[in-house]
Amino acid sequence: MSVQRQDKITTPLSDTVNESQKLVKLEKVGVLCLLRGILLAKTPSTEDTMDRDKALDCLREALGDETAKFRDGQWEAIDRVVNKREKLLVVQRTGWGKSAVYFVATRLLRDSGSGPTVIVSPLLALMRNQIDAARRLSLRAISIDSTNREQWGEIIECIGRDQYDVILISPERLANDQFREQVLNSIASGLGLLVIDEAHCISDWGHDFRPDYRRLVNVLKMLPQNTPVLGTTATANNRVVEDVQSQLGEMGVQRGELMRESLALETLDVPDQATRLAWLAQFVQSQQGTGIVYTLTKRSADQVSVWLCNNGIDAKPYYSGVSLSGFPESNSCREHLEMLLLNNHVKVLVATIALGMGYDKPDLSFVVHYQSPASIVGYYQQVGRAGRGIDSAVGVLLRGNEDSEIHEYFRREAFPNNEVVTRLLQQLSRGDGYSIRDLEGYFNLSYTRLAQLLKFLSVETPSPVVKRGTKWFRTPVPFELDQERLKFLTHQREEEWDEVCEYVVTDQCLMKYLRNALDDQSTADCGKCSNCLGHSVVNVSPDSQAIRDAMLFLRRAEMPLELKKQAAPNAFVIYDITYNIPTGLRGSEGRVLSRWADAAWGRKVKEGFEAGHYCQELVEAVADMIEQRWDLSASPPQWVTCIPSLRAPTLVADFAKRLADRLGLVFSPVIKKLLDNAPQREQVNRFHCCHNLDGVFAVDADMPSGPVLLVDDTVNSAWTLTVASYLLRLNGSGEVLPLALANTGGG
Amino acid sequence: MLRYRLSVQDSAAVLSDDQWAAFVHEFNDTGEGIDRLLSNDCASLIESLPQQGFDATQIQVLLKRGVALAIASEQWIGVGVWVLGPHDDLYPKSIVDKLGFARAPILFGYGNIGLLDGKATSVHLGDKKLTRNEQMCEHLGALLAVHGQTVIVNIDRTQAASVLNGVLSREGCGVGLGIGDLIEKGSSHYYRDGVMNNSLTLLSLTPPNCDGHIRVDVVEEVIAALSGNHLHFA
Numbered sequence: 016m017s018v019q020r021q022d023k024i025t026t027p028l029s030d031t032v033n034e035s036q037k038l039v040k041l042e043k044v045g046v047l048c049l050l051r052g053i054l055l056a057k058t059p060s061t062e063d064t065m066d067r068d069k070a071l072d073c074l075r076e077a078l079g080d081e082t083a084k085f086r087d088g089q090w091e092a093i094d095r096v097v098n099k100r101e102k103l104l105v106v107q108r109t110g111w112g113k114s115a116v117y118f119v120a121t122r123l124l125r126d127s128g129s130g131p132t133v134i135v136s137p138l139l140a141l142m143r144n145q146i147d148a149a150r151r152l153s154l155r156a157i158s159i160d161s162t163n164r165e166q167w168g169e170i171i172e173c174i175g176r177d178q179y180d181v182i183l184i185s186p187e188r189l190a191n192d193q194f195r196e197q198v199l200n201s202i203a204s205g206l207g208l209l210v211i212d213e214a215h216c217i218s219d220w221g222h223d224f225r226p227d228y229r230r231l232v233n234v235l236k237m238l239p240q241n242t243p244v245l246g247t248t249a250t251a252n253n254r255v256v257e258d259v260q261s262q263l264g265e266m267g268v269q270r271g272e273l274m275r276e277s278l279a280l281e282t283l284d285v286p287d288q289a290t291r292l293a294w295l296a297q298f299v300q301s302q303q304g305t306g307i308v309y310t311l312t313k314r315s316a317d318q319v320s321v322w323l324c325n326n327g328i329d330a331k332p333y334y335s336g337v338s339l340s341g342f343p344e345s346n347s348c349r350e351h352l353e354m355l356l357l358n359n360h361v362k363v364l365v366a367t368i369a370l371g372m373g374y375d376k377p378d379l380s381f382v383v384h385y386q387s388p389a390s391i392v393g394y395y396q397q398v399g400r401a402g403r404g405i406d407s408a409v410g411v412l413l414r415g416n417e418d419s420e421i422h423e424y425f426r427r428e429a430f431p432n433n434e435v436v437t438r439l440l441q442q443l444s445r446g447d448g449y450s451i452r453d454l455e456g457y458f459n460l461s462y463t464r465l466a467q468l469l470k471f472l473s474v475e476t477p478s479p480v481v482k483r484g485t486k487w488f489r490t491p492v493p494f495e496l497d498q499e500r501l502k503f504l505t506h507q508r509e510e511e512w513d514e515v516c517e518y519v520v521t522d523q524c525l526m527k528y529l530r531n532a533l534d535d536q537s538t539a540d541c542g543k544c545s546n547c548l549g550h551s552v553v554n555v556s557p558d559s560q561a562i563r564d565a566m567l568f569l570r571r572a573e574m575p576l577e578l579k580k581q582a583a584p585n586a587f588v589i590y591d592i593t594y595n596i597p598t599g600l601r602g603s604e605g606r607v608l609s610r611w612a613d614a615a616w617g618r619k620v621k622e623g624f625e626a627g628h629y630c631q632e633l634v635e636a637v638a639d640m641i642e643q644r645w646d647l648s649a650s651p652p653q654w655v656t657c658i659p660s661l662r663a664p665t666l667v668a669d670f671a672k673r674l675a676d677r678l679g680l681v682f683s684p685v686i687k688k689l690l691d692n693a694p695q696r697e698q699v700n701r702f703h704c705c706h707n708l709d710g711v712f713a714v715d716a717d718m719p720s721g722p723v724l725l726v727d728d729t730v731n732s733a734w735t736l737t738v739a740s741y742l743l744r745l746n747g748s749g750e751v752l753p754l755a756l757a758n759t760g761g762g
Numbered sequence: 763m764l765r766y767r768l769s770v771q772d773s774a775a776v777l778s779d780d781q782w783a784a785f786v787h788e789f790n791d792t793g794e795g796i797d798r799l800l801s802n803d804c805a806s807l808i809e810s811l812p813q814q815g816f817d818a819t820q821i822q823v824l825l826k827r828g829v830a831l832a833i834a835s836e837q838w839i840g841v842g843v844w845v846l847g848p849h850d851d852l853y854p855k856s857i858v859d860k861l862g863f864a865r866a867p868i869l870f871g872y873g874n875i876g877l878l879d880g881k882a883t884s885v886h887l888g889d890k891k892l893t894r895n896e897q898m899c900e901h902l903g904a905l906l907a908v909h910g911q912t913v914i915v916n917i918d919r920t921q922a923a924s925v926l927n928g929v930l931s932r933e934g935c936g937v938g939l940g941i942g943d944l945i946e947k948g949s950s951h952y953y954r955d956g957v958m959n960n961s962l963t964l965l966s967l968t969p970p971n972c973d974g975h976i977r978v979d980v981v982e983e984v985i986a987a988l989s990g991n992h993l994h995f996a
Contacts, residue, residue, distance in 0.1 A: 041788075192971075195833055200772055203829035233840060237832035447950055477842030481945060489951035491957035492842035493873050 052734035058275040067094070073122045074115065077152035084725060088271050092116045095267060096208065096243045097123050102235075102247040104214055104259060107271040109396070110377075110403040113247040114145065117210045118181070119243070124178050125154075128755040132748060135231060138211040139423035145212075149181045156181035159198055160188065162346055167198055174202055182650050186227035188214070189234070190474065192482070206242065206676045209235075214246030214561035217394075218258035229474040232262050249273070250396040253534040273395070273535040276675030279409050279552040281545040284417040288614040292411070293557035293563040295319065296326040299363055301555060302409075304380025305356060308365045309397055311386040312423045313337075314610065319385055320365040322568055323335060325510055331355065333366035368397070383411045387418040389425065390511035391518060391532040409553055414519045416614075419512075430501040431468050435460070440466060440479055440489060448486030455583070455700040462700060522546055557628025569615035573640050576730065579737040586705030602740030605753030606645055607730055608637055612757075618759040628698060629670040633756060638677045641724075641754075650750045653721030654681040658739055659688040659712075670756075680724070685715040686739055690695070694737050695757060704734040714742040722750040730755035764824050766868065767833035767972050774827065775820055779977070783864040784815030834862060837969050842943055844871050855974055856880030860987040867980060870970060872948040873956075873963035882914040884989035885925055886982075896921060897976050900928035906993075907934020914988055916981055917964065918942050923952050930956045939965040941978065 067090050075083045088105075089112055092641075095101040097120050107113055121132040136145060149156035157170055157179050173179060182202055188194045191554070211217070216228045246259065246266070260266050285291045295308065308323075310316045317333040323330035333352045335345070342348035349369070355361040357376050368388075379416040382401040394412065402408025442457050443449060450601060451465050458465065469487055472480045472494070478486050479494035514532060521528050525756050526541035573718060578601060584593045609616035616636055623629035641647065647739055657671035657676070675682035690711045698704040725739055733753075740751040764785070777785060787842050788811045792798075798807055804825070808818045838845060846853045848905045850867040852875050853861065857866045869878075884907060887899070903925040913929045915922040917938035926935070929936040938947070944966040947953055957960030967980060 192837060195837065199833055200768060200830050203827070203833055204828075206829045209829075230836065230840065233836040234832055237835050239832070242829060254995035378989045444951070444954065476840050478840055481841045481949060483946070483949075489954060490841045490945070491954045494959055 036457075038309075053160060069621070070097075070119055071096075073119050077118070077122070079117075086112050087713045088118055088269055089119075091298035092269055093123070093246070095121045095269075096120050096245050100243045102242075102244040102246075102263065102266040102651045104248070104251075104256065104263075104266050104268045104269065106248055106251050106256060108273045108275060109249045109399040110275075111271060113249075114148050114150075115296065117208065117245050117247070118154055120187075120208060120243075121154060121180055122152065129207030130201070131174065131177075131179050132181050132208040132210060133202060133206055134181060134210040134212060135186055135189060136183050137186055137216055137225065145181075145183055148581065156178040156183065156477045158183040158199055161187060163196075171198060171202075174205075177205075182712075186225060186231050190227040190230040207467075209238070209242060209244045211235075211244065211246040213248055215248040215251040215255050217246070217262060218251070218255040226470050226474045229476070233476055234264055244509075249399060250392045252532065255392070258532075270535075272537065273530045273533055274526065274537060274539075274541070275399060276541075277400065277406055277408050278526065278543075279399065279407065279543040280398070280411075280529075281409070282412045282414070282520075283553045283614040284414045284519055286414075287561050288415060288417075289565040289569055291413050291415055291466070291562035292319065292322050292568065294555055295383065295385060296323060296565075297557050297561065298381075298383065298411070298553055298555045299323060299328050299330075301553070302381050302403075303361055304378060304408075305361070306363050306379060306381035306383065307356075307370065307397075307400060308363055309382065309384045309386075310365060310367060310389065311388075312419070313367060315385065316365045316367055318540075318569075318572060322565070323363060323365065324606065325568065329362040330365055331361050333364045333370050335367070335369040337646045352539070368393070374400060375403070376400070379403070379408065380405065381409045381411070383413065385413055385415070386421065387412060387414050387515050387519065389422055389508065389515070391514045391529060392511070393532060394515065394518070395529045411553065412519065414516075416480060422512050426512075426563065427503055429508070430505065431496070431497055433496045435468065436472070436494075437498050438467075439472075443480060443487060448483070448488050450485050452544060454487075455702045456544065457584075459699050459703040459710060464699065471529060474753075537636075539630055566615070569613070570636065571640070571644065572615060573609070573644070574607045574758060576607045576733065576736070576755060578602045578605070578733050578740060578753060583700075583702040583705045586702050587709045588664070589710035590670055590738070590741075592705075596737070596741055599743040600741045602725065602736060602744075602751035602753045603650075604639060605725075605736070605755070607755045608640060609634070609757045611729065611759040615756050620728065623756075624666070625655045627666055629666070629728070629756065631673070634673045634677050637674055637756070639752065641678065647722075647752065650722040650752070651722040652680060652752055653749065654683050654719040655724045656683055656685050656718075656743070657725070658688055658735055659684065659725040661688050661691045667726060667728050670728065674724075674726065678724075680689070681719050683719050685718045687713045687715065689713055696729070698732065698734075701732075704732045707737045708734055712739055712742055714739075714748075716746045718743075718746070718748055720749060722752060723748055725751050725753045727754070728756045730757075763827055763831055764821060766969055768827065768830050768969065771969065772822060772830070776814060777804065777820070778981070779865065781816040781820075785811075785821065786864040788812055788814065788816075790906065814965035827923060829955070834969065834972075841970070843944055843948075843970055844873060844875070845869070846871065846875070849947070854878040854924040854988060857987040861983060865980075865983075867967045867984065868969075869965050870944050870968070871963060871965045872944060874935075874960040875963070877912055877935055877963045878965075878988055881990040882937055882986055882988055883991040883993060884914045886916070886983045886985075886994045887919050887921055888926075888995045896924045899924035900931070902993075903928025903930075903934070903936070904932045909932075911991070912937065912986055914939065916940055916985060917947065918981070926956070926962065927952065928963060933961065935961045937963045937965065937988065939967070939981060939982075941966060941968050941981060943971055945968060945970045 043728060053696060070090060070093050071085065074085065075081050075107055077460055085500060092103060092105050092115055095103050105116065116131065134145060146156045146158055155178060159167060159170055159182060173184065216225045217232055256268055257551060260268065281519065285294060308319060310319055313334045316334050320330045320332040331352055333349065337348055338343055339348045352364060353374065356364050376394065379401045382398045388397060398410035401410055451462055454465050455462060459629065469480055473482060477492045479490055479492045481490050518528055524540035524547050525544040527537060530537045540547050580601065581595055584594060611617050612621045616633065619630060619633055627705035655671050657667045660667060672682045688711060692707050692711045695707060698707045723743065725736060730736060736753040740753060743751050765782050767774055767776055792807065794807065798804055805822055808821050811818065846869045848858050848863050853903040897919040903913060907929045912935040913925060915925050918940035922938060926936045926938055944964060947964055948957060953962055953964060957964060967984065
């Protein structure tokens with residue numbers, strides 16, 4: 016080995032050493048200081064300064080109304096952004112005209128030679144509305160999103176040729192590294208104005224906090240000092256405003272009054288669902304215009320929508336992931352539904368908060384909350400969709416029995432658990448990149464939950480994880496979950512929920528209550544709400560027949576049960592199921608009687624489970640469902656079997672036997688349980704659901720012939736019924752018709 | 763802003779080393795601080811320079827990339843990469859002293875800045891069969907660690923990882939410097955633990971996830987500047 020040792024180096028560039036001594040001034044400015052100080056473009060000189068008259072001309076021209084005037088605060092906001100190049104947060108009520116501010120500002124900036132405006136907007140609905148609004152103001156707008164991915168190259172070229180005045184992107188896109196590299200960098204060099212719509216999402220104290228906004232904040236912090244930034248929101252209380260300011264640094268705030276003069280508010284405490292459904296049907300039928308009914312879950316949105324349709328009301332469900340035949344993906348389906356309501360082709364959308372921010376239908380005449388929202392701030396935003404462009408509209412909040420439990424669940428699931436985070440980071444440290452599918456094998460967490468967890472960690476700064484391609488890597492950044500902060504935030508959310516509960520029972524003016532909760536310190540009563548009037552603002556009182564109909568509807572709200580078709584790779588070693596379950600070995604579509612603990616049969620199922628015996632009423636309910644509403648004429652069941660249990664051996668078997676007796680069929684318990692596996696309800700992702708069942712059951716080949724009803728009490732992932740069906744078919748059974756008493760899954 | 767492309771897609775005509783040196787030279791003759799480049803009238807100042815070896819228009823175009831730089835920086839800092847320029851207090855003095863301010867590159871790094879004190883022992887691996895021997899390289903690293911040496915290697919070279927592995931196996935300290943993708947290297951199990959327990963510093967002369975426009979010989983110059991001793995394997 017030849018080792019050459021040198022005690023001192025000589026550099027070929029030693030003649031440059033002296034230069035450094037001249038560069039004292041340069042040395043005083045650090046890289047990060049530089050980032051914060053760099054000018055984007057020239058600041059308008061005095062001659063360039065836009066005056067109010069010019070801006071007013073713009074507004075009038077855009078609106079096609081020669082008498083149009085600025086609303087209070089609009090010109091001031093434009094002036095601060097265009098002439099003073101400030102960072103400004105505008106908190107104004109819905110319908111005040113926040114978009115007019117940034118579109119007029121854009122017009123003025125463009126006319127003075129600035130680059131285009133980039134609007135970061137959180138929802139598809141909002142983005143589409145913005146494009147239309149911009150066009151009405153003679154601005155050329157384009158949205159860059161997942162629906163036009165193939166056109167990104169062309170769009171970027173057009174931006175390069177300065178053919179767009181307004182570019183809309185979502186915060187999710189902004190946080191996507193690939194998008195940033197491919198698209199954003201091309202736009203960024205000529206940016207004239209940055210608009211953050213629904214800026215309250217920046218605050219994790221806000222009801223709408225979105226992790227992707229955290230990365231947006233990081234970018235904003237580093238922007239050149241004179242890049243004008245306009246944040247807009249209608250729903251920020253002082254706490255949220257202060258949080259946004261503390262995150263973004265020097266940012267001015269402009270607040271307006273939040274009074275909504277056209278809205279008449281009411282609250283009703285209606286604990287049981289049947290009465291609420293009956294009330295809702297009668298209310299919607301009594302309304303002239305169109306509206307939105309908000310629910311807390313997708314399942315409720317579906318259920319309420321069906322109920323309204325059954326009552327002759329044209330209603331459609333709307334939520335993230337909603338599907339309709341003819342729409343291959345959910346986004347286009349949602350767009351279609353939004354258009355239906357916008358054009359009055361549907362009476363009501365029954366929606367989750369997916370239809371919250373940004374949906375703009377000026378003549379929306381009512382908003383009803385079928386279940387209570389999580390916070391007053393969120394409620395103000397949602398109810399504020401009604402009556403923007405009409406003289407009178409109604410907002411009713413119905414409080415139900417189930418609301419508190421649902422919100423408790425949401426709060427519990429909102430933040431990751433420290434132990435899971437630690438284990439996840441340890442696993443990522445063991446290798447060089449894992450896909451979420453890879454991680455499913457190591458963690459009993461759903462794909463969605465793992466994705467959320469990684470997203471949560473990826474927006475921490477600095478982040479302990481990084482995504483490259485489809486794989487996640489552990490970065491060399493030490494990380495500890497800030498549990499105190501998460502505890503604090505959970506506490507905040509509990510307080511917000513308490514505020515909603517108080518709203519339902521308060522006897523003061525409801526609009527004043529909302530305004531005060533949003534730190535608009537108005538003392539005037541609205542004179543329109545049920546508390547001000549001393550009587551209901553809607554004349555609705557469902558009769559007992561309507562309530563009975565609703566109860567019957569709830570009790571007949573069984574759901575189809577789809578079994579699984581594809582197993583997780585390497586999960587069924589004993590059963591040797593590699594991936595696809597062969598068609599001939601699958602069970603058919605089955606039925607689930609209820610949702611676990613719901614107001615109809617679900618509560619009886621829960622009581623029976625806890626007591627160790629399912630009541631005869633449930634046997635009758637299932638028999639009624641089979642005989643009256645489940646068309647089995649093509650393959651009528653000849654016998655009944657059930658999923659066995661080692662822990663409660665008689666619970667399901669006894670029920671299945673009584674059901675068989677009631678239907679006049681043979682009960683034959685041919686499935687045996689060989690292993691005492693972990694409870695299946697605790698298995699969350701596909702791999703663990705499958706692996707937990709491997710080798711657990713065996714089937715006695717000596718079984719009756721013909722189609723069989725396969726009974727279990729609860730179903731979640733449906734893997735138990737899938738495996739049992741597979742084994743029955745493998746051992747020569749006829750068609751398998753799966754049946755469960757209650758679905759314990761979320762949604 | 764003037765010397766680096768900020769992403770793979772960035773096609774900006776950034777200044778070469780020579781153009782940068784020429785610009786710095788002329789700019790300093792004006793007696794102005796660099797903050798003048800951020801002022802509204804910087805265009806007239808830049809145009810007033812003799813422009814021997816660079817083009818004022820090119821510089822003005824590059825200076826308009828403030829938002830792009832903010833976006834790129836957010837990405838770097840977001841995954842824990844630190845960025846040091848010669849004007850930063852923590853920037854290794856030895857690099858500026860030996861290369862001169864105009865030639866001193868921006869450093870993108872993971873890990874302990876304290877290891878960049880100019881006293882490390884650099885290990886230069888040649889192309890001989892011996893230096894391709896993984897075990898031998900690990901052994902060498904371990905040996906240096908036992909003797910309390912901080913070892914610095916060109917991390918883009920074959921077996922550089924083995925040397926650093928050897929260093930870390932004996933609880934020594936190491937510095938890996940190159941022009942490759944820092945995030946990829948920092949996220950690799952070869953280096954991650956060392957960086958996390960402050961015994962390894964990874965440096966790149968190019969921004970993460972960007973095309974390198976740095977000459978390979980600059981890597982060797984920086985290694986030389988950060989080293990007190992050198993071990994060459996011919």
